[in-house]
Amino acid sequence: MKKFGCLALTASLLFGAAAVAGAATEVKMTGDARVYGNFFSARNFTGWNKAGTKTEDSFEIWERFRLRSDFIANEGVKFRLGIKVEDTWGHGTFTAANPETSIQVDLAYLQFKVPGCQDIEVTAGLQDVNLPQSGLFFGSPVWSDKMAALTIKAPLIDNTLSIMTGFGRLIDTNRTYDNTTTQVADELDAYFLALPVTLEGFKATPWGMVAVAGRNANYGFKDTTDTVDTGNSFANTLVSAGSSANMTSNYGTGRWKNGQNPYYWVGGAFEVTALDPVRFYADVIYGAGATGDTKGAKREGWMVDGGAEYTGLDMVTPQVFAFWSTGEDKSTSNGSERMPYMRSTWGPGNSFLFDDSQELGKGSNMYVSPVGNYGIGASLNKMSFLQDLSHRLTFVYLRGNNSARAIRYARNTFANDYFTMGHDLTTNEYLMGLNFDTKYMIYENLAAVMETGWAHGQFQESVWGHRLVHQASENGNNAWKVALGLTYKF
Template sequence: MRKRLGALALAASMVVGLIGAAHAATEVKMTGDARVYGNFFENRNYTGWNKTGTKTEDTFEIWERFRLRTDFVANEAVKFRFGVKVEDTWGYGTFTAANPSAAVQVDLAYLQFKVPGCDGVEVTAGLQDVNLPQSGLFYNSPVWSDKMAALTIKAPLIDKTLGVLVGFGRLIDTNRTFDTTTTQRADELDAYFLALPVTLEGFKATPWAMVSVAGRNADYTWKDTTDVAEWGNNFANTLVSAASARNMTTTGATGYWKNSQNPYYWIGGAFEVTALDPVKFYADVIYGAGAQNDHKAAKREGWMIDFGAEYTGLDVLTPQVFAFWSTGEDKSTRNGSERMPYMRSQWGPGNSFLFDSSQELGKGSNMYTDPVGNYGIGASLNNISFIEKLTNRLTFVYVRGNNNARAIRDARAYYNSSYFAMGKDLTTNEYVMALNLDTKYMIYENLAAVMETGWAHGEFQESVWGHRLVHQADSNGNNAWKVAFGLTYKF
């Protein structure tokens, strides 16, 4: 124990020394946030099991996350940001009492500077937040919204009217410097993206596009080990068709591709209309496609659109209504997939309990329903405030499937049993709905007490998912419940 404390003290003194040395030449600024909350969640995935029905849930856990961002500012034109994160449950990993394991993650690491002589041109290189454009009512992009090791350039083209964002990111490089044999292997996943935000009086539009080059031998089966959805963040399910995913492995995700590389592309637009303020309108249109020149069964393409409106003329609440629609699978898996490909989605209106989106108490926060392949409607009473420092939000969403039952059944039987999941992907005969009530009380300016509650109900086809999963959901009334309470602090 003495050796461990001594090593910790030495490491701390070195960090302080480095910051002191850096401060002599640069300005050091620190910001961050922390959240600690208890989470009661019953009947995850409507069954109380994981998505494949092989594990049983624990209904209560306590999560803690701490993030620290440090900016090393040379001057107003140059800085480097370094961010770290610790996130886990009490009693596990870092927060184990007897023998804690180190779990500090590098969350951000990028250099940012303004180009000399080019007014407003900003370059960012390194691990950074990249969010494809999305209208404000729907939080973030269903295609990509996450950290990315990237080079991005932002510049104004017409002052206060037209700008440009262009970037390149490398998402995966499975073998890094050397491939596994003397034959070169296509083991990378790269992305090139462009956005042109247009701002006029009472109107904002952002057309955008992204092209991703996917190598046949890249590892698309990775997963975030701290993600309670387990394989929810898995490109093998979100990017490729069911036929392509059938043979993917961590050592060489060859799948069902004849080409060594396949391009994927997305074209979209995000729109916001405030000309009729206090009535505001929001909409997004996205088309995505990939592997179009490969085997017929390897192709994947589809659409997603959303639309919403809100009324901001009331002091005590903001009513919102919204809807979305996305193409789903037809009855055959041999002709490819008719669902829009995507990679990292954080889309969701009204902080809905169904979608992985804007929840403040993030881990174990929702049902992970996939907006792609489904359609739905909903309403929210946002920013409800009758008492000073206390705000509430009440949201209801109904979602129905656009996927043919035969396609999901065949994909699970012949290709990959975990490619689709009950409650996440819905057939045309299935639906889910959810109600959530969220509350925040500002104890101090930067300290809040937050409570998020959610209820979800679904109806599922036994002929698609099998008797075991559907019967288990039926035994729970096809209901899921969540109550999370905790503290959030920002500094």
């Protein structure tokens, strides 16, 4: 009994201390949930994964729950912890018997304002980092994702000029100790800077980022939290074809002579509202990397986009847009002529072709790369004819800027998935996509959402092979998606 009494006394003291500490800290919780059924026919135009080794299930039910808790000490200091559960019904967490519970840390950062300089905000930890992009195109094609980083935001001229700068570590493959007593460069670090300038009727944001890429970092990894086959590994998006092909067990770049290679991007995002209700948007980005390494290791290229919208109508906002990006030339031995990138959420009008702003996220689009392609499109956005009911209709047509010879040689010689059909296009190929999306607000925070999409393509058999192209033609070179679900925010 004496033992139990001591335990009870200890527990009461601990809970009492926690209550006193908790009294000084305010906790606020926000979050969101979504549950939806997703019917997808002919993913990748074949009904297979990108490599053509697995067949699709055309119907699945996804569920995601995110909770974000702010622990606020005072107006100047807080810590945010975000957790996420996401999977399909019947798999992992949502299995009826013996579920494999998987809770992911989605955000974890400390944020404070500098004493005496309350306008300067410092954030350290796992946080959202989004490089600047004009509003019509949703997110950056270079980086728009979570990053373990230290960022600083501060005004330089009130209501006119501010600064956002930071450092992030994207990869540290071996963490504390390398595998042997020989030290290797197994990190990928990024340094970034943006200077938003806001004037009456005009906003411009010049920005830049430098990444230092170690030869022995794990660039070949797939995002293990993403069960959808996006092919979005750094091996595909950051390095050249020859370097990607020579990775050993997904670790290191076999064709790099340097232990570390710098990558850099410079760009500008522009928005003009001086002629409101007509608004204009544009972005210019140049990126390059490994330029001081072997000739076949370098990668560099451009991407530009532009668009306009008319906001003077109550029932609809018409939008038009276009983009262009450099593509591969006829040789892979001289490196890559496509702009390197890392985590893209770029896309206009919620387009079904790109991984961008879909509310019903996983399995939601065709994961087409904007890099190496060019296209035009139009959208009827914010259509609303009844209260609480809105629609969006978007059409995009795009073609490839990549030489068929280069892609054919890379696939035949390297035998990897660096280039994939429907994701990368040659100059002889095209894609078009149409999506019609609807949202009905049941309550202030609860919505019923339907997203539909259709994509059609034309592909070269001499590049991708008879098997993939024939399978796509069996489906009429078409892909279809219908997703219907509920979203809740609190």
